[in-house]
Amino acid sequence: MSVTSHGTSLAIRGGSRALAGNAGDMFTWPIVTEEDEQAVLEVLRRGAMSATDVTHKFEADLAEYFGTRHVLCHNTGTAAIQAALWACGVRRGDEVISQSMTYWGSSLQVYSLGATPVFAEMEPHSLCLDPADIERHISPRTRAIVSVHYSGYPTDMDPLMEIARKHGLKVVEDVSHAQGGLYKGRLLGTIGDVGAMSIMSGKSLACGEGGFLLTDDTEIFERAAAFGHYERIGGLETQGLSHLAGMPIGGYKYRMHQLSSAVGRVQLRGYDARVVEIQKAMNYFWDQLEGVPGIRPHRPAKDSGSTMGGWYAAKGLYVPEEMDNVPVARFCDAVNAECEGSGFQTRPGANILMHTHPMLNEYDVFGDGKPTRIAFSDRDLRQPEGSLPVTESLPGRCYGIPWFKHYRPAVIDQYAEAFRKVAQNPDQLS
Numbered sequence: 001m002s003v004t005s006h007g008t009s010l011a012i013r014g015g016s017r018a019l020a021g022n023a024g025d026m027f028t029w030p031i032v033t034e035e036d037e038q039a040v041l042e043v044l045r046r047g048a049m050s051a052t053d054v055t056h057k058f059e060a061d062l063a064e065y066f067g068t069r070h071v072l073c074h075n076t077g078t079a080a081i082q083a084a085l086w087a088c089g090v091r092r093g094d095e096v097i098s099q100s101m102t103y104w105g106s107s108l109q110v111y112s113l114g115a116t117p118v119f120a121e122m123e124p125h126s127l128c129l130d131p132a133d134i135e136r137h138i139s140p141r142t143r144a145i146v147s148v149h150y151s152g153y154p155t156d157m158d159p160l161m162e163i164a165r166k167h168g169l170k171v172v173e174d175v176s177h178a179q180g181g182l183y184k185g186r187l188l189g190t191i192g193d194v195g196a197m198s199i200m201s202g203k204s205l206a207c208g209e210g211g212f213l214l215t216d217d218t219e220i221f222e223r224a225a226a227f228g229h230y231e232r233i234g235g236l237e238t239q240g241l242s243h244l245a246g247m248p249i250g251g252y253k254y255r256m257h258q259l260s261s262a263v264g265r266v267q268l269r270g271y272d273a274r275v276v277e278i279q280k281a282m283n284y285f286w287d288q289l290e291g292v293p294g295i296r297p298h299r300p301a302k303d304s305g306s307t308m309g310g311w312y313a314a315k316g317l318y319v320p321e322e323m324d325n326v327p328v329a330r331f332c333d334a335v336n337a338e339c340e341g342s343g344f345q346t347r348p349g350a351n352i353l354m355h356t357h358p359m360l361n362e363y364d365v366f367g368d369g370k371p372t373r374i375a376f377s378d379r380d381l382r383q384p385e386g387s388l389p390v391t392e393s394l395p396g397r398c399y400g401i402p403w404f405k406h407y408r409p410a411v412i413d414q415y416a417e418a419f420r421k422v423a424q425n426p427d428q429l430s
Ligand SMILES: Cc1ncc(COP(=O)(O)O)c(C=O)c1O
Pocket: 076, 077, 078, 079, 102, 103, 104, 105, 106, 148, 174, 176, 177, 197, 198, 199, 200, 210, 211
């Protein structure tokens, strides 16, 4: 489409909207068919919601999909990441490096291991952890790094793994946003010591509420199983843990609900085909916006061997310098005026920053008489505003874009036109 929107009135200024009508099922997710319904009914009617047989089958399916030795399903992604970190050796007083702009479930749960998160800078183009900023945050107490493939973009794993190996750190990949995505041809989740992720129903691989971890390392797998799966401990072989049978080490019960396992099995079967269509639709959207000032795609280069997986929580990058310094929130208001009634609304920024949040800097979770972030360490680990300038600029440099589930160029063209029209007319936004 070769629409040029220069000189047209923006909808926020009373002009006509770029979009006509509602996009129907373009954004509906997950796609639920009779197969999902039958799988759920089977578990329900058999009275097997709290059993483990379907979950074991789901784990086998996932192990085959990822080509990995072990998979352990959990009731949430938060739990899977916590168990993975404990299994990697994170203990009281330890530090875990991750990124600040992410869902808190990437690292906040290390508090309950007696450990504390430490945040390194993020890369503005990927919105992932910047490997070049990790080393300055490593201390004798650092045990692990959580790399988040944020909004589907693969973290630059080669330099990150090199740093981790050099310092003897374990790497947990948080794949919650990027199931099926590739880093230089390798499936995300299979590069670090453990992959762990959420597959709650908003995610591109969706089961309801749930998560899982995957690893080739039998010791990590067995420790994670012992941490939150009391019914599995008796069957563990290599860790000398079987005498603990019946009592989970973490004091948690992390078993996946079998209605979720049943849905997950069906969703996984159709997943790759759906991802192919999503990728085609999303790449088409960005191709239409090539060269438009002020906005940039959030996706790896086409010839890099890296992909966005299911493109969960899809983002665009914003360059205010090319937009007369119009704030991203104003840009989003104008896009929303173009899209009103279409079923899509953008919003500025992404997840709230963790490192400046009072929960990390002020709150005393365990009654130590001081903020937990300090209580768990021998030094003040708080990271005040100004400590991560690149990360702190990112909420002003990104926004949500439509997450298309179907390749329908005529519909996608209209959304691209909404973004193009606003980006080409910053003078109407002041
Ligand atoms: C990046 C990321 N990590 C971890 C989680 C935690 O997963 P859950 O909500 O299943 O506990 C989520 C979100 O749900 C997430 O988006």
